[in-house]
Amino acid sequence: MPPVRSHIRELVTAYLDRHPEEVTALVPLSSALDAAEGPTARTPLPAHITCSAVVIDHVGRVLLVRHNASGGLLLATGGHVESDDATLMATALRAVHEETGIPPALLRQTTAFCHEPADIDVRAIDANPAKGEPAHHHYDFRFVFHLVPDFVDTTVQAEEVAATFWLPLDQVPSPTLREKLLAAPWGAEPEPVNASAVIHDAAGRYLLHLRDQREGIWEPVAGTTTTRYSAPLSHQALVLNMSEETRGKSDQLRDMVGGEIPATAQVWVDQRNRAVRIRLSLDIPGSVSSITTLTLTELGRPVKVTVPTAEGAEESDTALSG
Structure with missing residues (x-):
């Protein structure tokens, strides 16, 4: 089943507690949570929710992909919510796996953001006459993960992604995401305080983050x-x-x-x-x-x-x- 509204409301509330200056920009999102049709489906217009995974390696670089549908823009991996995604974070984890081949087992949550989004971006999407879609907006929930190994090979989903890139935090194209990543309380590497485990079910859906x-x-x-x-x-x-x-x-x-x-x-x-x-x-x-x-x-x-x-x-x- 897709993420329940109460789950999304909790994430939005926690996010706005940290960023009260964005309340006005996210008023339409709060209204969408009360709409008859779920806000994670692709059909609700003029806006609906998408999710992205911001993967950071041990030297502080962010994984970005060149999406074919974006006209060559460098973006974090991500996409629309599917019916089997139990949480919004699960959507982000599924997307990074599908688009780059990196499985959820090689990622862990960050102490800076845990299970909450680092950024909620309001993105204008141009009309697509071929799909019968008018211009609309995406509310993109961006979740941050640390890459567990020092290095990982990527295998792109060719129909969606042209190439992958690792860029420093200060070169992240999105201004709002870049600002929040640079302000986050971390060093270049994950702090080795405790061992941790991100628990998923057999379908790769996020369930729980545990520490030893x-x-x-x-x-x-x-x-x-x-x-x-x-x-x-x-x-x-x-x-x-x-x-x-x-x-x-x-x-x-x-x-x-x-x-x-x-x-x-x-x-x-x-x-x-x-x-x-x-x-x-x-x-x-x-x-x-x-x-x-x-x-x-x-x-x-x-x-x-x-x-x-x-x-x-x-x-x-x-x-x-x-």
């Missing part, structure tokens, strides 16, 4: 040595793929506690980068306390999971793929 637990990071699980990662679970990740009814209850719970629901996700990863244990912890003092742990002992084979229940509730077994 420095105390007792190495521990055996199911007979293998693992690395334990942990992070607060954002509301965006917590409600991902929930039904509208369940998401509504989660929103009510968030309002009740006056902020993010205090949920923590932990993942134990073996040396072959397979998740062997997953744990979700929820602790609201005086209300709800829950810890759910899933250990996969037969990796790649069907497993049977007994779901722990509260006293008086019925137990149920659920078949999962490990």
Whole structure:
């Protein structure tokens, strides 16, 4: 399913908290979020949302591509939101993979921007009579990622991209993006404070960004040595793929506690980068306390999971793929 409106509103609100001077320019975007047709579809006019991935390597260069459809302009990789993109960041990650061949596993979020866009650009798009499209605008959400390896080969999507280029931050063509990248609190290289993991599902959709637990990071699980990662679970990740009814209850719970629901996700990863244990912890003092742990002992084979229940509730077994 495409990104839900609440997810987009949260990103816009966080962005405007950092850049209140752009409120007026983004008023039409806020209005579009209330329109009958979703703002991520290609058809809503006079404007809709697109997403870009700004990839920065270890020496502080930005990956740009020469898009065929742009008349030769140098742009960050990006494009329209597809129906399978669960979040706007997932759109950006899919686009950089499709256009340059760089998989999501070789990218990680930056400490400067985390899961929020570094820039939301309002871009005028000329009319395209061949496609029956009048002139309109794109609200381009630009997400920033660090390249994990020192070097990576790129393979362009020839029908979309003519070539790739790595340029210094101060040569980024977009003035608004360039200004924000140059002002961001980082050096040329990612700061090696903790190991981190960007978690995706099998379709490459972004789910969660985890950091290592420095105390007792190495521990055996199911007979293998693992690395334990942990992070607060954002509301965006917590409600991902929930039904509208369940998401509504989660929103009510968030309002009740006056902020993010205090949920923590932990993942134990073996040396072959397979998740062997997953744990979700929820602790609201005086209300709800829950810890759910899933250990996969037969990796790649069907497993049977007994779901722990509260006293008086019925137990149920659920078949999962490990």
